[in-house]
Amino acid sequence: MEQWLEQLPALAMAYGMRILIALLIVVVGRWVSKLVASMVRKMMERRNVEATAVGFVGALVSTIIMAFTFIAALAQLGVQTASLVALLGAAGLAVGLALQGSLSNFAAGVLLVVFRPCRAGDYVEAAGAAGVVEEISIFSTTLITPDNKKVIAPNAAVINGVIVNYSAKDTRRVDLVIGVAYDADLRQTREVLSQVVEASEYVLKDPAYRVEVSELADSSVNFVVRPWVKSEDYWDAYFQLMANIKRALDDAGIGIPFPQMDLHVQQLPERPPVL
Missing domain, CATH: 3.30.70.100 (Alpha-Beta Plaits)
Structure with missing residues (x-):
């Protein structure tokens, strides 16, 4: 007991410094995540990106940075992060395979946001439908047809097909x-x-x-x-x-023709009665 008490100051000094550095990494990482997410949001807002996409991408960037921050903090505390990274990678792969369709729609949504072949308020033909673009969200694009029907098309179907934008030009x-x-x-x-x-x-x-x-x-x-x-x-x-x-x-007396059919009825000779 006395020996453990004698080693306590040295242990506190060694592990206390690691804990402080780990906390410092978390604090700095959180500040950096907020700063980068804010910069990304402002950049997207300047490009007139929809508010839903701005919020989602900003939150995604912040989450990714914080994930790396926590891994770095755990490594500073002496935790073996290699197995943790491998576990997260395997879990991410499994989730990615399970959500393959959703991820393709997400990637297509990012392309729609970045390249902007259409935007809210444009009248377009896309994914087999035609209407005014009401919203471009992360996974789907919403169109309002001329007869006021709401069409929700997956982003992958929109980006992988032909987009005819009738509002692109003045x-x-x-x-x-x-x-x-x-x-x-x-x-x-x-x-x-x-x-x-x-x-x-x-x-x-x-x-x-x-x-x-x-x-x-x-x-x-x-x-x-x-x-x-x-x-x-x-x-x-x-x-x-x-x-x-x-x-x-x-x-002006100018005629507009229309299809007509002349029917001629021919009188056939009577056949003799069949006995």
Whole structure:
């Protein structure tokens, strides 16, 4: 007992210093984790990343740094961390295999956040659906369809497919195909269509619109009408132009053909009665 008491100051000095250093490592590691997580959050906020993704990535970065901090503190106390690291690695591998689909969605969410092929408020076609992007979360992307349905698509399906972003540019071209009868005067038809386009308040002056003959179809001469509008005015311009073109062609006496079928009934000779 006396011998143990005599060694107590030396033991306290040796292990006390290790404990202090371990505590110092934990304190510094916690400060560093908060600092790095804050820097990551600010960087993502400057890039207009969604708040959900900002919070998740910040927490993930802080957790990773704190995990390494605790391992370093345990090593300072003399704990053999090699087996602990191996155990954590095996556990991480097992969890990764079990959550393979979720991890692929998470990785896809990170790519969507970093490269930003679309953002909240954009109208897109992705993962077999079309709608306005409501939210890009860590594992899924939420779309609101034009008829107000909510579509939740896995991020992996979004990033691995074709993404058509209709809101990426400020302007869009309205492509209309207008068929008129073969006996219609082409110059008059082109003039009527051009007047309708020029009268629309949605059509932009630059780039210039085009009205051209595109096809001599089976029952009609097809014109293409291609004005440019602001992206947010696309459907208003589309519906207005279609209605005004129909009225203008009717007023000008220009016919719009439609499919017709002529049925000829032939009188067959009567057959003699069968005895």
